[in-house]
Amino acid sequence: MEHFVVSARKYRPQTFKDVVGQQAITNTLQNAIENNHLAQALLFTGPRGVGKTTCARILAKMINSDGSEATSEEDFAFNIFELDAASNNSVDDIRNLTDQVRIPPQVGKYKVYIIDEVHMLSQAAFNAFLKTLEEPPKHCIFILATTEKHKIIPTILSRCQIFDFKRISVKDAKEYLKYIADEQGIQAEDDALHIIAQKADGAMRDALSIFDRVVSFSGKNLTRQAVTENLNVLDYETYFTSTDLILQNKIPELLLQFNSTLSKGFDGHHYISGLASHFRDLLVCKNPSTIELLEVGEQTKVIYQEQAQLASQEFLLKGIQLANDCDLKYKTSKNQRLLVELCLMQLASITFDGEKKNSKHFIIPPSYFKSKGVAPIPVQRPDTISEQPQEPISKEPVTEIKEVPEEVQKPVIEEVVSTPEPVINLSITKPSKSSSGLSLSSIKKKKEHLIKQMDVIIDEEELPKDDFTEEQMVSVWNEYAQRLDKKGEKIMASILQMDVPKLRDNKICIELSNSTLKVELERAQYPLMKYLRKSLNNYDIVLDITVNEEIEKKYAFTTQEKYEKLKEKNPNIELLKKTFGLDI
Structure with missing residues (x-):
């Protein structure tokens, strides 16, 4: 069996041209070698796996190369020394290094020391390395490599020429x-x-x-x-399907898809953050000049552009905001799944226009989905109605009334009451005030009943706003105070009667003596305003409560006034005061 070599080692770049994504650094190093303008201390810093050690090895080979094809068995390869600072981080290791630096190379012009993970050196090792790094011998070049530049002391950084490697695109x-x-x-x-x-x-x-x-x-x-x-990553198809369901306002199907995603082992946090990124990619596709920011394949880019045409810019911005809010709250939430599900329901309700939305957290009511799969109003049964095309119903009902002898009326009515099946043609002598199961009034009542059962959001603009006078408002105000007094809420009733409310445009203004009374009235203002709006048939009025300190002074007694009141009730208090020489 042939020994397997991982691709990271097998395809490690051997020249600067093979290095991926670091053209600026490789060109700088190559020009520095050609122009003999290379510093003696270099620091390569950047994320893992971006080519720091690879570039250090290529540079070390090129320094002593004479231009011919170089291999690892060339003589100058013995002038390259690699030191792992993670395992050789003591002062003694650095002292041994400085002792070796003094010896010139036997072959070639330079000795190159590559110190990898240099941030792992101890504080004492750094200090021992300072003098050698500042004034190295002419035949010596140091190449330091690290992923954590902030851990290197400033005195080392100031002695090095720093090259920052970027992430590969x-x-x-x-x-x-x-x-x-x-x-x-x-x-x-x-x-x-x-x-x-x-x-x-x-x-x-x-x-x-x-x-x-x-x-x-x-x-x-x-x-x-x-x-x-x-x-184990979420595919593009998952987010394409989710976005389609969101744009079609299909909340049940969207929640089922999210449940299926969780059942595959994916995290809800990963799903919602990926959905926000998907909305960002769709927003990028809205403008032809920003399509380059979309980092996907050519085939996938076409699908993104098609879906971007279906989503408006307003929807995408709102969707990104909701998804990001959910992303931020996810780690602190105690019920994380519910948090994501609420976010998905809000996203699917953005483009819903079936009802008026008066809240930024609007969610399509469940009754909407329930009514979509049910016939509107089942009025007639198939076995009792002929299958003829129905004519449009006129506003005036046409009823065919047949005269029936008096002795026949009773048996017919009794039969109707006893049978459970609905009777369509019923012959009576006089039209009754109560409507049958198939009359227009019963149909209207059933429709009204179904409408009341639905979660309807009231449009504030269509609410009544009738005019009224200040006298009418004061009268209704006092009626409400009397109702509270009869119910036993004496304190709130007295608060309402402390001042006569004034009417200013659509504001009902009242002044109270202190902030405590204001807080109490604010707590009880909702039932009060509901009563006022309903009684005055105006839903545009608001309550304005202010605190007037002059009123408080008016109702409060001074010390002298309290003494005069007590003296009126008991004149002996004056004698007590004079006898013992008391102050008021």
Whole structure:
């Protein structure tokens, strides 16, 4: 069995041209070598798997290269020293390094020291390395590599020429994966490679590791479905289906799809954050100039553009806001599934125009979905009605009345009462005031009953706003206060009668003596305003409560006034005051 070498090692770049996504840094280093303008201390920093150590090795080889083809067995390869600072982080290790630096190279011009994970050095090791790094011998070059630049002391940073490696873009990673797939004879779909590049999150080494894993799973044919199944990621189709259901206001189907997603092992947080990203991608597709920001395959990009035409910009902005709010509240929520389900119901209600919406948290009522699958109003039974086309019902009912002898009326009526089946043609002598089961009035009553059962949201603009005088308002106000007094709510009744309310436009203004009374009235204002609006037939009026401190002073007694009141009730208090020399 042939030894398997992972793609991250097998396809490690050997020249600067092979390095993916770091053109600015590789061009700078190559020009520095050609122009003999290379610093003696370099620091390569950036995320994992973006080519720091690879570029350090390529640079070390190129420094001593004479321009011919170089291999790992060339003599100058012995002038390259790699030190892992994670395991050699003590002061003694750095001292040994500084002792070796003094010895010039036997072959070539430079000795190159590559110190990987340099942030793992101890504080004492850093201090021991300072002098050597600041004034290294002419034949020595240091290349430091780290993923955490903030852990390196400033004195080390100031002595190095810093190169910041960036994350590899999804496009560059996908192109390199496509090259490797062609080298290995693997048929890979464009969307499959794109998902791998996205999953790698800017790290080429991670992308190659994922690529090896997926190839082991699916073999020589790499499909999008195989990648999503192996990596356990939500496919684009999930979000396309969710968005279609949201735009069609299908809340039951949307909740069932979310339940199916959870049953596959996906997290609700991952689902809702992915839905927000999907809305962002649709918003990007609305403008042809921003389609380049969409990091998907060409086939998927066409589907995004088609769905973007169905969704308005207002809907997408509102959807992103709701999904982001849910994303922020997810970790602190005690019922996370319910939080996502409420968010999905609100999203599906954005484009609903069947009823007036007077709340930003509007959700389509359940009665809407219940009524959609049921016949409007079952009035007649199939076995008692002829299957003739129905004529339009006129406003005036036409009733055929036949005269029946008096001795026949009673048996006919008794038969009607006793039988459970509805009777259509009933002959009576006189038209009765009560309507039959098939009369227009009964149909109207049934319709009104069904409407009352539905969750109807009232449109405030259509509510009555009749005019009324201040005298009428005061009269209704006093009636309500009397009702409270009869019910035993003496305190609230007295608060209402402390001041006579004034009418200013659509405001009912009342002044109270202190803020405590204001708070009490504010708590009880809802039943009060309901009574006033209904009695005055005006739903536009509001209550304005203010505190007037002058009123409080008016009702409060001073110390002298209290003394005079007590003296009126008991004149001996004055004698008591003079006898003992008391103050008021």
